[in-house]
Amino acid sequence: MVAINFRSLLLFSAFLRIFLIIYGEWQDNHMEVRYTDVDYLVFSDAASLMASGRSPYERSTYRYSPLIAFLLIPNSFIHPSWGKFLFSASDLLVGSFIHAILKLRGVPEKLCTYATMIWFFNPFTFTIGTRGNCEPIVCAMILWIIHCLMNGNICQAAVWYGLVVHLRIYPIIYALPIILVLDPLCFKFGKKPNLISWVPGGKQFSQSSFSTKVTDQNSIWLIVTSSFTWRRIVFGLLSGFMFFICTGFAFYLYGWQFLHEALLYHLTRTDPRHNFSIYFYHLYLHYEREFTTTEKLISFLPQIIVQLVLIFQFSQDFPFCFFVQTLAFVAFNKVMTAQYFVWFFCLLPLILPWSNMKLKWKGLGSTLLWMGAQTHWLMWGYLLEFEGKNVFIQLWLASVLFLAANTFVLISIIRHHRYSPVFRRVELAASENPGKSD
Amino acid sequence: LKTDVSLSSCQMLQPELNNKEPKMLALHRNLIGEGSHRRLSSSVRLEIQVSAQSCQAIVIERLPSGVFADPFELQHLVRRRVFSNAAVFGDTNLELPSFRSNRSLVEVHVRIDPGMFSGDHKQLEINIELPLHARYQPLGYGISRVEFGLPDIVFSCRNEGNLHEKSCLLVPTDQGVKDEDGNIVWEVPCGNKEHAKIVSFVTFISAILSALLIVWTSVSSSNIAFTADLKQS
Numbered sequence: 280m281v282a283i284n285f286r287s288l289l290l291f292s293a294f295l296r297i298f299l300i301i302y303g304e305w306q307d308n309h310m311e312v313r314y315t316d317v318d319y320l321v322f323s324d325a326a327s328l329m330a331s332g333r334s335p336y337e338r339s340t341y342r343y344s345p346l347i348a349f350l351l352i353p354n355s356f357i358h359p360s361w362g363k364f365l366f367s368a369s370d371l372l373v374g375s376f377i378h379a380i381l382k383l384r385g386v387p388e389k390l391c392t393y394a395t396m397i398w399f400f401n402p403f404t405f406t407i408g409t410r411g412n413c414e415p416i417v418c419a420m421i422l423w424i425i426h427c428l429m430n431g432n433i434c435q436a437a438v439w440y441g442l443v444v445h446l447r448i449y450p451i452i453y454a455l456p457i458i459l460v461l462d463p464l465c466f467k468f469g470k471k472p473n474l475i476s477w478v479p480g481g482k483q484f485s486q487s488s489f490s491t492k493v494t495d496q497n498s499i500w501l502i503v504t505s506s507f508t509w510r511r512i513v514f515g516l517l518s519g520f521m522f523f524i525c526t527g528f529a530f531y532l533y534g535w536q537f538l539h540e541a542l543l544y545h546l547t548r549t550d551p552r553h554n555f556s557i558y559f560y561h562l563y564l565h566y567e568r569e570f571t572t573t574e575k576l577i578s579f580l581p582q583i584i585v586q587l588v589l590i591f592q593f594s595q596d597f598p599f600c601f602f603v604q605t606l607a608f609v610a611f612n613k614v615m616t617a618q619y620f621v622w623f624f625c626l627l628p629l630i631l632p633w634s635n636m637k638l639k640w641k642g643l644g645s646t647l648l649w650m651g652a653q654t655h656w657l658m659w660g661y662l663l664e665f666e667g668k669n670v671f672i673q674l675w676l677a678s679v680l681f682l683a684a685n686t687f688v689l690i691s692i693i694r695h696h697r698y699s700p701v702f703r704r705v706e707l708a709a710s711e712n713p714g715k716s717d
Numbered sequence: 718l719k720t721d722v723s724l725s726s727c728q729m730l731q732p733e734l735n736n737k738e739p740k741m742l743a744l745h746r747n748l749i750g751e752g753s754h755r756r757l758s759s760s761v762r763l764e765i766q767v768s769a770q771s772c773q774a775i776v777i778e779r780l781p782s783g784v785f786a787d788p789f790e791l792q793h794l795v796r797r798r799v800f801s802n803a804a805v806f807g808d809t810n811l812e813l814p815s816f817r818s819n820r821s822l823v824e825v826h827v828r829i830d831p832g833m834f835s836g837d838h839k840q841l842e843i844n845i846e847l848p849l850h851a852r853y854q855p856l857g858y859g860i861s862r863v864e865f866g867l868p869d870i871v872f873s874c875r876n877e878g879n880l881h882e883k884s885c886l887l888v889p890t891d892q893g894v895k896d897e898d899g900n901i902v903w904e905v906p907c908g909n910k911e912h913a914k915i916v917s918f919v920t921f922i923s924a925i926l927s928a929l930l931i932v933w934t935s936v937s938s939s940n941i942a943f944t945a946d947l948k949q950s
Contacts, residue, residue, distance in 0.1 A: 320789065340811065551814055551853055561920045563853060564913040567816060577921055581928035592935045607931060611924060665752040669859050669906035675916060679923050686927040690934045698938075 283392050285378055289371060292399040296367040299409035300360055315363075318618075319411025322362060326351035336536040342544050344446050345529050345537065347413050363411045370408035370415040374399045376422035377628045380598070383429050384701070385476030386632045394628035407621050414618055417447045418625035424453075425598055425629070428460065429701060431471045437514045441521025445529075448545050449622065452586060452604050458515070459594040463508045465702035473703040477632055548614055553660060553674055555615035555653075557682050560675035562613070582611040595700035599633065602626040603689060610685035636695035645688050652677075652684035739765040739888050742840065744867070746901050749846065755903065756846040759868060763888060765841050767829060772874040773801055774843050778823045782808070783815040783863035783905060784849045786823045794848070802826035814853035815861075823847065826873075843870075854907035861907040865900060 303314035325335030325348040335341050335348035351362040374395050381391040398404060408415045420443040427436035440457070443450045465472050529537045550556075551563035558578060565574075585607045593600040605623040609615055636642045656677040662668040742762040749756040759776065780786065791803035807821035825845060833841050854861035872886040 320793075324789070550812075552812070557920050557923060560908065560912070561917050563814075563908050564856065564910070564916055566814060566853075567856070578924070581924040585928045585931050588932045588935050603935075611928070663752070663906065665754070667752040667904070667906060671906065671908050672912060672916075675920075679919065682923060682927055686930055689931055693931075693934050693938050696938075 283396075285388075285392050285395065288392060288396065288399060289374065292374060292405070293367075293371055296370065296405060296409050299405065300363045300367065303363070303409060304360060314410060316410040316412050318413070319362060322347055322351050322411065322413065323354045323359060326362075327355045330355045334533050334536060336533055336540050342540045343413070344525070344541055345533060346446060346525070347416075350416075362413075363409055366411060366413060366415050367408040369419040370404065372419040373415055373422055373625050376419060376426055377625070380422065380426055380429065380629055381477075381632065383426070384474060384632075387477075390632050394631050397628045397631065398625065401624060403617075404621060404624050407618065412618055412621075414621040415625075417443060417450070418621060420446070421450060421453075421601070422625060422629075424457075425601070428457065428597070429472070429474060431466060433461065433466075433510050433514050434517055437517035438521050440514075441518035441523075442525060444518070445522050445525040448542065449605075449608065452608055453601055454518075456590050456594040456597050456600045456604070458511050459590065460597045460701070461508065461510045461514060462595075462702070462704070463510070464704040466510055475700055475703050477699070550614045553663060553671075555617070555656060555678060555681055556613055557675070557678045558613045559678065560671055563671075578613065582608070585611060593698065595702070596633075596696075596698055597701055598626060598629040599696060599698075602630050603693060606685065606689050606692075610682055610689070630692070630696065633697045633699050634692070634695050635697060636691065641691065641695070645691050649684050649688050652681045656681050739763055739872075739886065741888060746865070748901060748903055753851040753905070754848070755851075756848050757865065757901075758844070758846045761843045761870060763841055763870075764839055765872070765886075765888070766839060767841070767872055767874060767886075772829045772872055774827045774829060775871040775873055776825045776827065776843075776845055776847075777869040777871065778825075778847060779866060779868075780807075780821045780823060780849070781863050781865065782818050782820050782852070783854055783861065784851055784903065785811055785818070785821060786847060786849055787811060790848055791823075791825070800825050800845075801828045811850070814855075816855045818852060829872075851903065851905045854905050856910045857907045858909060858911075859906065860904045863903040863905055865903070867900065 306312075306314040321338060321341050322343070324338040325341040325343075328337050329335045329345065329348045330352045335345055341348070350365060353361040377398055378391050378395045381394055382388075386394070404415075420439050424436045424439050424443065427433075427439065436457075440450070440453075444454075526542070529541070551559065551566045553559050586604060589600060589603050589607060593603060602623055605626060609619045609622060612619070636645070656674070659670050659674040659677045662670045663674055740763060742764055743760070744762075745758075745760040747758050749758050757778070778786075785808070786805050788803075788805040791800065791805065794800050795803050803823070803825045805821055805823050808819035810818060825847060827843055827845055829841070833843060835842065851863070854863075870888040872888065874884045874886070
């Protein structure tokens with residue numbers, strides 16, 4: 280098999296994205312169906328309003344941080360496709376960070392390249408950036424935070440974390456696993472944390488990881504006794520400071536309109552229009568009245584229980600924890616659109632080298648099942664939206680089926696994952712292998 | 718845009734624009750396409766004497782609360798010169814279901830082109846297609862009916878002496894038009910009230926079951942790892 284060089288892969292991916300952006304321009308000008316994402320038009324309008332000194336929130340349905348509009352101001356005076364290039368560059372950055380993180384974890388070059396290809400050549404991800412969706416920026420920031428944490432660069436990780444939560448609220452779900460992973464037994468003053476290297480399948484559990492698991496049984500006690508370490512406090516304060524500075528500044532500039540559109544809207548969003556979420560039809564059928572507290576609690580419980588269990592089980596293997604958390608978060612969310620899938624697609628290559636799942640047939644089967652359930656939903660969605668058929672009940676059942684597919688895939692991934700904490704605990708590393716670092 | 722399209726900016730009244738009363742010859746309306754995104758097609762043929770160089774037709778649609786026109790989509794059509802101008806007034810929140818939204822009014826400007834005239838330059842034919850989107854309808858039993866009334870058509874002409882002054886002429890659309898030609902109905906699927914209980918029950922049960930399965934797998938898989946590890950050590 281021909282060895283693939285990472286640089287040529289990056290170059291090819293860049294050309295593919297440039298080609299798609301140019302093609303998108305052509306399609307927009309010559310065809311009735313536009314290539315450009317409707318959100319990109321929203322960003323561009325908001326950026327143009329900002330450039331003329333007005334509020335980006337004058338553009339209805341602009342529900343993002345003003346930073347996104349600010350980044351796209353050159354759309355008005357350089358080229359309307361500026362933002363697409365920016366998002367696609369972030370998309371390439373995501374690939375580079377995936378490669379760098381896997382290298383840091385000792386994954387062989389060949390495997391790193393293959394894992395990175397899953398991001399670079401996923402048709403879903405490369406069209407997201409080139410159609411003008413801002414998610415690649417968020418993905419790049421999440422991966423950079425992982426990279427910083429692995430290098431022990433807590434302050435930088437905290438600053439980026441505060442910023443990314445300001446940009447897109449959902450990464451708040453990573454707060455607790457990050458706090459848990461900043462374990463005083465892994466981090467020593469003035470030293471980089473000791474990383475546990477990837478080992479080929481079947482030989483994963485060494486004495487050190489065994490001890491880690493044993494210690495994990497006492498994690499609740501550890502949380503209580505060692506929760507207030509200076510690293511955790513610094514991370515919490517710095518990220519909180521960054522979040523409040525950005526949010527406060529945006530509030531100072533655009534007032535309640537910003538707070539309502541970019542923050543409160545997402546926190547309280549209940550969309551009765553059809554989307555992948557199992558809750559959409561229930562919301563529509565009850566939209567004419569207020570939801571009771573019990574109803575709100577019942578719909579929130581599965582989400583919170585799953586998040587907490589995943590965090591306490593897998594936080595030390597935090598790239599894996601982030602992945603399963605994100606997949607579960609999207610699956611149980613009250614609103615689920617296709618762009619949310621990018622949130623976990625960017626983390627998928629980070630867990631593949633630790634998976635025992637054979638591509639043939641379990642891996643392929645899971646992928647086909649997930650895609651099949653999605654396509655099945657899209658078919659009913661098409662009949663409702665474009666054919667005007669009353670298929671609400673079938674569409675909602677397709678959402679339930681899609682939740683089942685998501686659950687099945689998540690369970691398969693968890694069962695086939697070789698749990699591997701990212702950091703070696705210091706006293707174990709010292710007793711096991713004094714003076715040697717991974 | 719508002720000042721440009723507002724009829725109050727017309728300085729002169731009908732009789733001064735034209736000596737002859739305009740006459741509606743035919744109005745055909747229908748909905749093109751299927752599903753939630755359709756185009757409201759209006760084909761108007763009338764007898765009128767206006768100048769193609771200085772006049773434009775303004776079609777005003779009063780939309781029922783069950784549908785909406787996307788102002789940004791209309792601006793896209795203005796940029797592509799399909800319309801010379803367009804604006805939406807009233808409820809422009811595109812995301813609200815119809816039982817939480819108000820009616821809106823759409824104003825579309827069309828340039829009068831010499832090609833639109835026929836019959837000794839006295840008959841004018843205007844064809845427009847307005848893109849509309851269905852909102853989520855109030856709950857019912859299968860289908861909700863959204864009814865459209867007749868549009869208003871106004872001719873706005875610049876005075877030859879003073880280009881800043883405009884004359885307006887309102888064309889009565891309800892004269893000589895059969896109801897079946899002008900009034901149309903859009904049947905939009907709606908949620909069924911009878912589904913409410915079973916949908917809520919199955920939704921919550923499936924969410925709880927999925928959550929329990931994930932919790933059980935997470936806990937048991939770390940126990941498997943732990944046991945495997947113990948055997949190896």
